[in-house]
Amino acid sequence: MQINLSYLQIKSLIEEAEKILVYVSRDASADGVLAGLTLHTYLAGLGKKPALVYPAEIPSEIKDLSGVQAIEKSLGAKNLVISFDYTKTEVEKVNYKVDKGKFNLILQSKKPIAPSELSFSYTGRDFDLIIFLGVTDLEKLNESFEGEDFYLSKPSLNIDNKVTNSFFAKVNLVDPKASSISEILATLFEKFGRPLAKKEAELLVLGLKYATNNFTIATSSATFRAASYLTKILEKDKGVESMQESIEVSKEQISKENFA
Template sequence: MKTYSFAEIQRLLGPAQNILICLPKSITLDQAAAGLSLFLSLGKAGKNVNIVSAEPMTVGFSHLVGLDKVADKISGVNLVLTIDAPIENIDKISTQDDGKRLSLVIAPKTGMPPVSREQIIFNQGGTGTDLVITVGARRLEGLGKIYLENQGIFQGKPIINIDNNSQNSNFGRLNIIDPDASSCSEMVASLICGMGFPADEDIGSNLLLGLKEETRNFQIEKVSADTFETAAFCLRVGGRREAVLKPEESVKEVKKVEEKKPSQPPSDWLEPKIYKGSTLP
């Protein structure tokens, strides 16, 4: 299996506790499998990991473990209260603490209307993200609304950019770009193995599914010895082979060939025959 910049990866991953994994829009099964495998592995390593994608996962991805953990937006850890009123109408905002509950008091200026409940908007903010990892995104805009609605996160945090596309724009602080790799699943498997991250049957199964899908069952030209070593790694950690899907009976009709029954011989066929001279030619 391939060797990437493991020392640099460790330098960024080591101190990071809150990690955000971002998947691209128009996502492929391989990219989803790779991202989820990394999500599961880092979680087992004791990291607090979230995984997001701008678009919902399709039914075709249903065999992937952890699919229900993929969110369609970045959730923050802080509650943010926004007052939808002109700031010049507000005199002051103070707090009251009775020992059990904390209250916010919004006082309007003299002669100004009080702030109504309808003018208070609640949001989550402050993700606490230490590190962003993108899987399969050629550029940040390829993350769709995940990037467009949270540009501050991507501009202020280190990014590890993982991709096997030669057209990648190298937007990360650390860019792990390998156009020779058959798939993102192959790359992530090399990272998990090389970094000594946890791997189990769920992770192996996800990677194996992504690998087989992207390589068309190991038939494309980019398949190499590293690809087969990746498959072997997945099987060694307990990865399950994809179930063989049986075709529906309605897809292909099987026609029964009627056997021809031999015609019945005459009733006197088995009786002894007596030939007389008159019967001979």
């Protein structure tokens, strides 16, 4: 995995985007879903507006984890579109007002628009960047997308560890030697230089454990480097907690001495 060559490009993609879709393959294991949760939490911490889609049942071993409520099964059609023949109406102004709880869309046109000329439909949400986790090719996508145009028109990042990956995205981070997607993300986050939060590190450690059967299969030196990086974050967090507890105890002792 040539992460030294690609991570700056990936970092730039994320920095330039605001609304980001994280799409986890329907074939993903607990590792892929945990990686998706980690990325969703990480992006939210950057001030982004992420959405997390996993079009399958959440694996039983992680369904009770905190944060899984953020997972959606599909993008959903949430944008109402009102259409009419613009060439015949010559709309001059569009406005709206809310009157007694009712939303009124006001179109000012040179020629009146008959109700029969209006049509209504729904479309999915729009995103500045799509990040695919564990998706090997476009054929693995399902009805969550409104056709290939939805994907082709967006900046995209493909993260996977399968040798069958077709490198279909605009930027591809694929490492068949990696034990898991969690391992790839841990390595990527370390390169980014922004410290992970405790929750994010915990999710990735879980992903590594599920993918390697608690580090007994499919491991490499890179796997243990990723685990070491994540463990240091958790140990540092424990150290901070211990320090805070020590400070609170010291404050209590000082208070007792002052009033003794």
